[in-house]
Amino acid sequence: MIQVTVFFQAGFKMAERKTTPRDSLVSWLPRAAAIAVGVVALLFSGALAQASVGPPPDLSPEVFQIAKTLRCPVCQGESAAESNSGVATEMRRIIAEQLAQGKTAGEIRQFFVARYGDWILYEPPKRGLTLWVWFSPLVGLGVLALVLWRYLAAARSRSVGADNVSTEELERAEASLSSKTEDQ
């Protein structure tokens, strides 16, 4: 605000010096310029004040990369990176703090696992009971391939069976069909 006042005072002093009775328009220009500068300075100082009381600067992308791999415990289907809940905000703060302490992403994830269990991880660990989550798509594909293979094998055997019909059998079948047609 001191800066703004100084701007105004300087502008008005300029205006006083430059004002002549001959040209009132020209005499008002420095005063108008002083007001404009003052308004701009006022807005700028307001913006600075706003910035100083606003939220802290954004956290590093690495914080969000780690937070993205962790669930927000109080949310439905949101990661700690996406949620604005108090717990998720605190989780991001803890991640940033631990990164600043030189901890690795794995160590930070382990910090949360120690408090929430493996549930907190979006990707279940590839060990123990959770292994089935990783292998079930492969098992599903295997079962699908087996079913498909058996179906195709059965279809092929039916087709091969039709090719193996002897000429005599075909002639007999045709004769039987034609006799049935004549009877009608």
Add this chain to the structure above:
Amino acid sequence: MRRFWPLIVLALGGLFWWGMQRPDMNALPSVLIGRPAPDFTLPVMFPYRASWGQSFQLSKHLGKKPVIVNIWASWCKPACYDEAPHLQAAWQEYQDRVLFIVIDAQEQDGLTFIRLFGLAFPQVFDPLGTVGVDYGMYGVPETLLINREDRVAGRHADPLDPAGFDKLIQKVL
């Protein structure tokens, strides 16, 4: 292929049956059960400072008697409002044998809440929610039980009724 259908149905049925076996859906398993209770030091809310001082450090009170740590927030309606009278009643019944400490995340609204329900046990203020993370909190209200050996002995998510408080506290008495 048809001979495998009973096996598939059996496997899916078994999985369903296994999933339904959890006795209490609100008693979420906590990895902290059996582990030392994380310590915390938090500012005591204004009405309790005369009796409890400016700040409350959990470790100073551990080992003497079991501790109930209840985490709530005044914005959590109706769950926390449903639980508050039962929490007060449980404190009245067990105050000689169990220490109750309640953590709130919003002091200003918290004072209104405290006045509304006449809560007599110490309340502390956790502005960042750090303690919630340390205790693996899933939501509010949430109640944790610490035994005389300073270890987490139980946890319940969602509001507790009188029977729920009795059942939880009896684990450590």
